[in-house]
Amino acid sequence: MVYRSLLLETALQADKIYRDMGDLSNASYAIRFAASYDDIFMVLSGMSNLEQMEDNISYMKDFWNQDYYYEIHTEHNGKASDCIKCGMCEEVCPQHLEIRSLLEQVAEVFEGEKA
Numbered sequence: 850m851v852y853r854s855l856l857l858e859t860a861l862q863a864d865k866i867y868r869d870m871g872d873l874s875n876a877s878y879a880i881r882f883a884a885s886y887d888d889i890f891m892v893l894s895g896m897s898n899l900e901q902m903e904d905n906i907s908y909m910k911d912f913w914n915q916d917y918y919y920e921i922h923t924e925h926n927g928k929a930s931d932c933i934k935c936g937m938c939e940e941v942c943p944q945h946l947e948i949r950s951l952l953e954q955v956a957e958v959f960e961g962e963k964a
Contacts, residue, residue, distance in 0.1 A: 876901075877908035884909070929955035 867878050876894065884892045896902045929952040938948045 873908055874904050877904060880905070881908065928960060929953075930960050932956075 864875065867873070867875055870878075880892050880894050883889060894905050896905060932949060932952045934949045936949060939946070942948060
């Protein structure tokens with residue numbers, strides 16, 4: 850008689866839960882789980898082929914960890930919507946970026962408002 854190990858049973862139960870949640874890969878759930886923790890700055894994923902890379906991009910595209918923006922990027926500086934649009938940064942930008950416009954886009958995406 851063959852007995853299934855507890856570890857295998859747990860993995861099969863977890864796989865069923867993931868499948869019931871939608872059509873994402875198990876790797877996608879694992880990475881999103883890790884990325885959702887406070888103080889996590891980066892989660893790296895190994896990839897072996899183009900299909901896996903596209904999978905990684907697809908499930909992290911709309912992932913939003915609000916703490917990353919509000920506690921990491923704005924802890925010592927202002928939010929994107931705090932820009933006073935004076936243009937001084939654009940005058941000295943070595944990349945000639947339209948910083949005021951970019952900050953408006955950041956505020957819209959990360960803060961949900963038009964700057």
